[in-house]
Amino acid sequence: MKNHESTLNRVALINDLSCFGKCSLTVALPILAHYGIEAVPLPTALLSTHTAPGFEGYYCHPFYEELSKITEHWKSLKLGFDCIYTGYLCGEEQVSFAKKFIEDFATDKTKIIVDPVMGDNGRLYSGFSDDFPKAMHSLCALADVITPNRTEAALLCDLPTNADPAEFAKKLPGKAKIITSIGRSDEIGYYVKTPDECFGLFEPYLPKSLHGCGDVFASVFCGEWLSGQKIETAVKNAALFVNEAIRETEALDGHWYGLAFEKVLENRRKQNRADESSPCRR
Ligand code: PXL
Numbered sequence: 001m002k003n004h005e006s007t008l009n010r011v012a013l014i015n016d017l018s019c020f021g022k023c024s025l026t027v028a029l030p031i032l033a034h035y036g037i038e039a040v041p042l043p044t045a046l047l048s049t050h051t052a053p054g055f056e057g058y059y060c061h062p063f064y065e066e067l068s069k070i071t072e073h074w075k076s077l078k079l080g081f082d083c084i085y086t087g088y089l090c091g092e093e094q095v096s097f098a099k100k101f102i103e104d105f106a107t108d109k110t111k112i113i114v115d116p117v118m119g120d121n122g123r124l125y126s127g128f129s130d131d132f133p134k135a136m137h138s139l140c141a142l143a144d145v146i147t148p149n150r151t152e153a154a155l156l157c158d159l160p161t162n163a164d165p166a167e168f169a170k171k172l173p174g175k176a177k178i179i180t181s182i183g184r185s186d187e188i189g190y191y192v193k194t195p196d197e198c199f200g201l202f203e204p205y206l207p208k209s210l211h212g213c214g215d216v217f218a219s220v221f222c223g224e225w226l227s228g229q230k231i232e233t234a235v236k237n238a239a240l241f242v243n244e245a246i247r248e249t250e251a252l253d254g255h256w257y258g259l260a261f262e263k264v265l266e267n268r269r270k271q272n273r274a275d276e277s278s279p280c281r282r
């Protein structure tokens with residue numbers, strides 16, 4: 001049993017806190033709470049917004065010493081985690097930190113999810129060095145599941161972005177690989193390879209690029225998987241969630257900077273609410 005015992009599933013989230021812009025911790029915390037999972041944040045950086053186009057001039061304060069101090073305290077408390085989920089890491093030093101965190105806190109029952117956040121649309125995000133993908137590769141090698149988008153898969157494998165997804169899946173590290181943003185003529189979707197099976201999931205392509213889809217997908221996947229779903233079912237349910245969030249976001253005016261995933265949570269709450277017309281029993 002993990003220490004500071006709880007029957008709730010507990011996940012450590014090693015990811016950034018971008019205050020505005022809907023990504024990383026501001027997405028993962030509410031989604032995992034919706035799944036009844038205790039999400040424990042370990043912020044890698046504090047940012048005014050995410051770093052994608054549209055928010056030029058953002059403020060970013062990465063954490064280094066703070067991460068070690070928090071981790072030392074957690075070690076003294078003998079905290080345990082059912083899952084460790086890593087996302088945006090600010091450089092090679094934080095990749096080494098995440099590897100050490102896994103070494104210190106993971107047991108053979110802990111599920112390790114690595115979202116190797118580092119690029120999109122064929123390019124590394126601003127602020128990452130050309131050596132960063134190599135470091136991220138070594139972290140992915142410790143994972144049960146990795147969730148790169150096509151650009152990140154290409155960077156990890158040293159293949160062109162338009163390489164065959166099956167080739168990515170063969171070359172990528174980690175036990176199971178879920179490659180997102182895979183385009184196929186007028187469709188877009190996911191290519192999945194687990195130790196048991198290999199399949200693609202595709203939907204008609206929407207000519208709208210929304211930031212943060214990868215974070216919503218990985219968070220819902222984590223919630224589904226920790227709630228007991230098989231990887232295959234967790235991927236399908238996460239894909240359905242993202243599609244619903246895209247449709248909800250398109251229906252809103254001016255919401256260009258991220259996915260309105262809150263609407264999906266609201267839809268689910270409404271579906272689960274007691275019928276107001278049913279009588280109360282005394
Ligand atoms: O959604 C990925 C992501 C996470 N965190 C930060 C980012 C990005 C993508 O741009 O900038 C800070």
